[in-house]
Amino acid sequence: MPSWVRRAAQSLFSVLFPSDCRICGEPLLNVSRLPVCPECLHQIGRVRGRVCSICGERVLSAYAMAESDGMVRCPVCRRVDRPFRRAVAYGSYDDALRELIHLLKFNGVQPAASVLGRMLAETISAIEPGFEQPSVLVVPVPLYKGKRRQRGFNQAERIARAALKVSNARGRLRLAPDILQRVRETHSQIGLTSHQRRENLRGAFAVPHAADVVGREILLVDDVYTTGTTVSECAKVLRLAGAAEVWVATVARTLKLASKYAGIGEEEKPAVSAWDVHEGAQDEDVSAGEGSEILNLE
Ligand SMILES: [Zn+2]
Numbered sequence: 001m002p003s004w005v006r007r008a009a010q011s012l013f014s015v016l017f018p019s020d021c022r023i024c025g026e027p028l029l030n031v032s033r034l035p036v037c038p039e040c041l042h043q044i045g046r047v048r049g050r051v052c053s054i055c056g057e058r059v060l061s062a063y064a065m066a067e068s069d070g071m072v073r074c075p076v077c078r079r080v081d082r083p084f085r086r087a088v089a090y091g092s093y094d095d096a097l098r099e100l101i102h103l104l105k106f107n108g109v110q111p112a113a114s115v116l117g118r119m120l121a122e123t124i125s126a127i128e129p130g131f132e133q134p135s136v137l138v139v140p141v142p143l144y145k146g147k148r149r150q151r152g153f154n155q156a157e158r159i160a161r162a163a164l165k166v167s168n169a170r171g172r173l174r175l176a177p178d179i180l181q182r183v184r185e186t187h188s189q190i191g192l193t194s195h196q197r198r199e200n201l202r203g204a205f206a207v208p209h210a211a212d213v214v215g216r217e218i219l220l221v222d223d224v225y226t227t228g229t230t231v232s233e234c235a236k237v238l239r240l241a242g243a244a245e246v247w248v249a250t251v252a253r254t255l256k257l258a259s260k261y262a263g264i265g266e267e268e269k270p271a272v273s274a275w276d277v278h279e280g281a282q283d284e285d286v287s288a289g290e291g292s293e294i295l296n297l298e
């Protein structure tokens with residue numbers, strides 16, 4: 001290709017796509033509907049180290065011994081019964097993954113949902129062998145209607161929809177976004193004690209039609225698992241309404257022991273991320289977007 005064609009294409013490119021990576025600020029070199037560079041996306045990996053089989057929290061080596069049932073339990077899950085069967089998360093809620101979630105949630109960058117959805121799909125495939133029913137209802141943690149109106153969408157639902165498009169288990173997963181509702185506005189959970197968090201959420205969720213959930217197996221989905229209070233409250237409400245079982249899958253999780261594990265060796269780093277696995281799908285997204293003619297110049 002003559003160099004002037006390349007230059008013209010590049011300048012046209014920068015006029016039409018003037019964005020920098022919204023995470024690290026480096027100029028983007030390729031056309032993508034998601035304004036995040038590949039380096040930032042590649043930094044996002046699965047949770048490393050041993051985690052609790054029930055809640056997904058990292059466990060110290062003293063607790064990392066599997067019990068007689070083959071499960072590894074953190075100190076909390078040894079003490080209390082969780083209202084869900086298992087909660088699993090794709091990655092640690094920090095750095096690039098945290099930024100990507102914020103881009104969707106607070107900046108309305110919708111293409112982030114498809115990347116986050118692929119991560120969620122990978123997470124779901126880890127628990128799918130445990131599903132007992134042929135059809136599982138996927139329930140996104142709901143927002144209060146005022147908040148949803150203000151944001152324009154529920155990020156948990158967007159991520160769930162994106163996951164269902166690519167999930168291996170999609171044949172048995174059915175999105176059911178309306179069976180659980182947030183009927184009361186709640187304050188931010190930040191800075192509250194665990195007792196205060198539970199009080200804050202008491203009565204916040206409801207199942208308007210119990211018949212929708214009676215005897216059903218449910219997969220509750222959210223963007224982030226922080227203290228687990230929200231998904232626990234949702235799971236309790238679903239179980240009280242008659243759900244047979246509740247599983248939880250989130251894209252990210254706050255890991256309390258993160259700093260202790262900062263030095264974990266590279267050998268534990270996953271060889272492939274959700275991004276690698278589905279890179280082809282991302283290419284489709286790009287060519288389907290505006291500006292595909294410009295791509296063809298290259
Ligand atoms: Zn970047």
Ligand SMILES: [Zn+2]
Pocket residue numbers: 052053054055056057073074075076077078
């Ligand atoms: Zn646990």
